[in-house]
Amino acid sequence: MRQKGRHERVARAEEPSGQAVIRTRQLTKQYGSLVAVDHLDLVVQPGEIFGLLGPNGAGKTTTILMLLGLSEPTSGKAHVVGFDPTRQPLEVKSRVGYLPDDVGFYGGLTGRQNLRYTAALNGLERRAGDERIGGLLEQVGLADAADRPVEQYSRGMRQRLGLADALVKDPSVVILDEPTASIDPTGVAEVLDLIRVLAHERGVTVLLSSHLLHQVHQVCDRVAIFRAGRILAQGPMAKLAEQLAGGGIELEVGIDGPADQVSAALLAIPGVRTATRDPHDPTLWRVAGAQSVRGRLTRDLAGRGMTVWQLRRIGDDLDEIYMRYFAKDEVEHDRAA
């Protein structure tokens, strides 16, 4: 896996420079002995929605801060919209909109006043800024609440205001850190819709980070699965699912019966490589094997007088992929140790 990733990297590096909107090479951040980001290679293409997925503490926010020039890398390089964020932070920050994790606003000021401050900091003139802000507030559905102090806003409203705030500077890239965390399901849907509109209608490149995969995977064109500062896998969702299953499929099968008989029956089906019993529910089995297993499984089991009461394909669900990449990673860690 890691080998393959390296080949891809070499191939990409030969493309004309400036193609990628965000590119990092061996980006590393260390806090004392803790390696927060470990030789990260990341490429984000123009106009795509790229998901940085991983559990809390995986190094997602640290990576984002380095991309914005808000934190200095220990080693390695980053290139964002053609600039080095460490050396030319203003160039980067004037083109990249940022929605921080758990975004905050000045509670005593209204939503509109908060955005006006951002506009002024970006050198926007008052009138042009006000026009922009009005449009953005409309777009995120806060036009009615715009002149209320932010301390009266709900969590979801703040998040939407944060999105408008990131767009005030008319960015070509927006970086959203946990855009859906701690908001209710309708709020999540609204935010995701806005992100989709941004990328697909305005051509803005979006890099978003999240630990809530099932929420964001629907909007991401490509994802990188991140853990302990390293990328475990990178690519479109469907591809990751395929890679994980090793070209075959995995099924969750519910069968009643003595364990040894069921196990023998499952392994007898041509194409089945492994059959393991669920540790929590003794009647649930995980079966991995070639695609052809799909057509034979119920028939063969029925032939042996066993009733399949549940059959579900697993492995193409992001949460599952995520969990299993981590499980795999842990096994590799253990082996290394």
Next chain:
Amino acid sequence: MTGQPEAGAATATAAIIAPRPARPPRGGWRVVAAKEFADGIMSIRLFILIALLGLAAVAAIYSTATYVRGNAEAATGTTGLFVQLFSNQPTSSQIPSFVALVGLLGPLLGIAFGFDAVNGERAERTLPRLIAQPIHRDDVINGKFAAGLAMIGLVLLAITMLVSGVAFVVLGIQPSPDDLARLAVWYVVSLVYLGFWLAFAMLCSVVLRRAATSALAAIGLWIVLTLFTALLVGIFAGYLAPVSSTATIDQQIANVQTQLDLSRVSPGTLYGESGAYLLDPTVQTVGIIPIDQQGDPQALPSALPLDQSLLLTLPQVIALLAETVVCFGLAYVVFMRQEVRA
């Protein structure tokens, strides 16, 4: 960019990194300062401070003015009578002079506008959003300091004018040009002094995560310096230049001189001495006056011109400025090196 085969992608990329005219603004600190100033000027804390200091100041000036009026004969012909209203505390009065009052309560102004400057942004979680805008990181702390100083300057100006008005009404004395010049210089020195407290409070706000802790630390130093300077200085001077019951006059003078030097570490002492020189033209020294020179016919009991007073107080002003710069410099450096995420 190569062009032909991927013309579309190339254009898209070009648009992404296209130069942005008028973007990174020159002087992002001004935008920060303007916002902070607008916030501060409408704040309740400003009104509380003006009310508190205004009341104390009027009481001080009224007490001095009443005393002077009662002794009008003696006061007639005194040079710089107007400014002396600000600096002299009648022996019969319990209320300190206006200048002493600013030295005493003024730090509160600096602390009030600085103690939550940075940790307040952290608490509201606005700091990452703020520094992700195209401004330099030091624009944040510079802007906040500038806004704080502007607000302090405004409050001090308002109170000084109020007090001048009261003095004028009670006594009917008109300030001479020299009086006004002295007040102006004193005003600038006061700004440096209050700037020290603003810088110190901001340092606390950078180092300490919670606004309450930061306020406590700043107020703590203020109280220690105000109440215990004399005590601490006495103890240390006792070690450095001991005086026994059989001490010679030289030993005693050495002890007092050490006390004086040590107390000059405190910005309050420096400011007090400077104020005495500036707002009382008759003050020629704030150091020890040897007995044999008291009433010395060669030391003329005359009033000094402003430039001479300025010359005398220059060391204090420079020391005060240095302390302020060091304090702000510390806050600046620590802030620049801090990680965004706390």
